[in-house]
Amino acid sequence: MTPRDQRHPTPEELEALLPRFRAEAGPDAAVRHHVADCDRCRRELERLREVDEALTALPAVEPSPGFTDAVMARVRLPVPWYRRLLAWIAARWTVVVPAGSLAAASAALGLWIFTRPGVTPGGVLDWTLTRISALFWNGVVELGRLVWISGLPATLRRIADAVQPLEAAGAMALLSLTTAAVGLLMARLLTTGPRRATIGSRG
Amino acid sequence: MSYRDRSDQELVQLCLKGNDRAARALVSRFQRPLFSVIHRMVRDPELAEDLAQEAFVRAFDKLRQYDPSYKFSSWLFKIGHNLTVDHLRKKELDTVSIHGAPDATSEEEQEATAPTLESRGERPDERFEARELGREIEEAVGELRPAYREAILLRHVEGRSYDEIAEIMELPLGTVKTYIHRGRKELQEHLSHLRTA
Numbered sequence: 001m002t003p004r005d006q007r008h009p010t011p012e013e014l015e016a017l018l019p020r021f022r023a024e025a026g027p028d029a030a031v032r033h034h035v036a037d038c039d040r041c042r043r044e045l046e047r048l049r050e051v052d053e054a055l056t057a058l059p060a061v062e063p064s065p066g067f068t069d070a071v072m073a074r075v076r077l078p079v080p081w082y083r084r085l086l087a088w089i090a091a092r093w094t095v096v097v098p099a100g101s102l103a104a105a106s107a108a109l110g111l112w113i114f115t116r117p118g119v120t121p122g123g124v125l126d127w128t129l130t131r132i133s134a135l136f137w138n139g140v141v142e143l144g145r146l147v148w149i150s151g152l153p154a155t156l157r158r159i160a161d162a163v164q165p166l167e168a169a170g171a172m173a174l175l176s177l178t179t180a181a182v183g184l185l186m187a188r189l190l191t192t193g194p195r196r197a198t199i200g201s202r203g
Numbered sequence: 204m205s206y207r208d209r210s211d212q213e214l215v216q217l218c219l220k221g222n223d224r225a226a227r228a229l230v231s232r233f234q235r236p237l238f239s240v241i242h243r244m245v246r247d248p249e250l251a252e253d254l255a256q257e258a259f260v261r262a263f264d265k266l267r268q269y270d271p272s273y274k275f276s277s278w279l280f281k282i283g284h285n286l287t288v289d290h291l292r293k294k295e296l297d298t299v300s301i302h303g304a305p306d307a308t309s310e311e312e313q314e315a316t317a318p319t320l321e322s323r324g325e326r327p328d329e330r331f332e333a334r335e336l337g338r339e340i341e342e343a344v345g346e347l348r349p350a351y352r353e354a355i356l357l358r359h360v361e362g363r364s365y366d367e368i369a370e371i372m373e374l375p376l377g378t379v380k381t382y383i384h385r386g387r388k389e390l391q392e393h394l395s396h397l398r399t400a
Contacts (some may be wrong), residue, residue, distance in 0.1 A: 055359035063238040
């Protein structure tokens with residue numbers, strides 16, 4: 001094959017003849033034959049080799065020794081959800097720990113109540129709603145009496161006498177659960193998460 | 204397996220789990236090539252460090268958006284490219300001197316901020332020759348248009364493929380080939396006196 005038989009190779013085809021770029025595309029045998037016969041392409045390849053060697057010989061430039069530390073001091077890596085949850089709890093432990101303990105105690109009490117013989121969820125719900133309603137209105141009435149006659153110990157005693165221990169425990173458990181849930185919700189709504197550090201940008 | 208032996212993709216996965224050591228390994232792995240390209244683009248070591256740092260910080264900050272089907276290094280270089288181009292546009296540093304930082308006010312400052320050659324154990328006269336040659340080449344590279352310069356550096360110094368360069372510079376493949384071809388031609392002209400000397 002002679003140069004007249006073939007077009008001149010493109011710069012990329014010539015580049016593939018340089019050893020360091022050979023692995024990338026692999027030189028075409030036809031291109032190699034062409035260059036062997038074509039003075040113009042041989043000169044072009046030689047110039048390309050010179051430029052490549054000159055650029056490869058450029059002095060190495062390194063960042064300062066503290067570069068990695070400086071980067072790492074500014075880097076904020078993604079945080080998995082469980083770590084975010086732990087951090088959230090740690091930042092609000094004064095609310096979360098008491099609320100969680102109260103919720104756990106209430107849950108245990110509720111479990112105990114539901115495992116009593118003859119106690120069914122529907123029955124407990126019905127009973128609780130009735131009792132809460134009764135407690136509320138009794139409370140309103142008793143508070144009115146308290147205000148009227150200022151007899152606080154007697155009022156509390158009357159309320160205690162009017163309620164059976166099991167009923168009171170059930171009502172307390174449900175009230176505690178509700179309180180804990182509302183407390184957690186309020187804590188979540190009223191407090192913001194840890195502030196995200198802003199990335200400094202160069203103007 | 205040590206962090207140095209892990210692939211880029213493995214290190215990225217560890218970083219996504221919050222592993223600091225994996226992040227440090229990635230920084231160590233790519234700080235030199237990234238800094239090197241940015242340094243030759245802005246011609247100011249301190250600024251180059253700031254831009255390279257910023258590129259790493261942004262890369263880690265947006266790590267969840269990284270598409271593992273691309274090379275991590277290409278993605279990092281792309282962020283570095285965008286930061287550098289933004290900076291060059293703002294400062295209009297189209298052509299800058301090889302003889303140190305553009306804002307250097309004294310000869311000492313220029314000397315201090317000029318790129319230096321690594322000692323490879325040559326004799327003093329060889330070192331001087333190499334230093335002079337290095338300066339000539341640096342000067343020739345510095346005189347290229349920023350886009351040509353970056354494409355040429357990524358191709359010949361960093362050994363990136365055309366596809367990767369197109370990805371990093373956000374340019375069509377044909378444009379990248381043209382830039383590299385024209386950049387080489389300009390370099391050949393700039394360096395022609397070395398051939399005749």
